[in-house]
Amino acid sequence: MRKVLLLNSSYEPLHICSWQRALLLLVKGKAEAVEKQNRQIANGRWPMPIVIRLLYYVKIPHKELPLTRRNVLHRDGYLCQYCGKKGELSIDHILPRSRGGKDTWDNVITACVRCNLYKGNKTPKEAGMELRSKPCRPADFIQFELSKHRQASAREVARWRKYLYFFD
Numbered sequence: 001m002r003k004v005l006l007l008n009s010s011y012e013p014l015h016i017c018s019w020q021r022a023l024l025l026l027v028k029g030k031a032e033a034v035e036k037q038n039r040q041i042a043n044g045r046w047p048m049p050i051v052i053r054l055l056y057y058v059k060i061p062h063k064e065l066p067l068t069r070r071n072v073l074h075r076d077g078y079l080c081q082y083c084g085k086k087g088e089l090s091i092d093h094i095l096p097r098s099r100g101g102k103d104t105w106d107n108v109i110t111a112c113v114r115c116n117l118y119k120g121n122k123t124p125k126e127a128g129m130e131l132r133s134k135p136c137r138p139a140d141f142i143q144f145e146l147s148k149h150r151q152a153s154a155r156e157v158a159r160w161r162k163y164l165y166f167f168d
């Protein structure tokens with residue numbers, strides 16, 4: 001699905017949204033298209049947006065990337081963090097939940113079902129397993145979201161880039 005980069009009125013990147021949502025913001029007069037394609041959509045009345053900017057400023061509290069299964073898998077490159085293979089993937093709690101392990105970025109990792117079963121209710125150390133990387137919270141929300149769409153929309157991303165590095 002085609003994605004659109006949404007900027008605050010200050011040009012600060014806010015989010016990546018679907019083109020349908022972007023179109024809605026344009027139609028309602030809440031945003032302007034700052035990068036667009038020549039192709040027209042909505043019966044030829046609107047250009048397909050690539051980057052849109054809100055016409056009003058939204059104050060966003062510190063954005064936190066939600067800890068979801070999909071985000072953990074994406075962070076870990078869809079590879080088991082014990083054996084490095086793809087296979088059937090699951091989410092493993094490094095310190096098992098039954099032993100007080102929390103749902104936090106540094107306690108959950110991608111593990112194949114086989115490694116997960118083998119590890120069972122142990123810590124990696126107790127199970128004699130080694131983690132391939134130290135899990136942590138992805139530092140940059142927007143960059144993380146962007147990396148999910150890198151291949152699908154390389155041309156759009158190239159036109160997002162100047163806004164993404166606006167504050168560099």
Ligand SMILES: [Zn+2]
Binds near residue numbers: 111
């Ligand atoms: Zn594995």
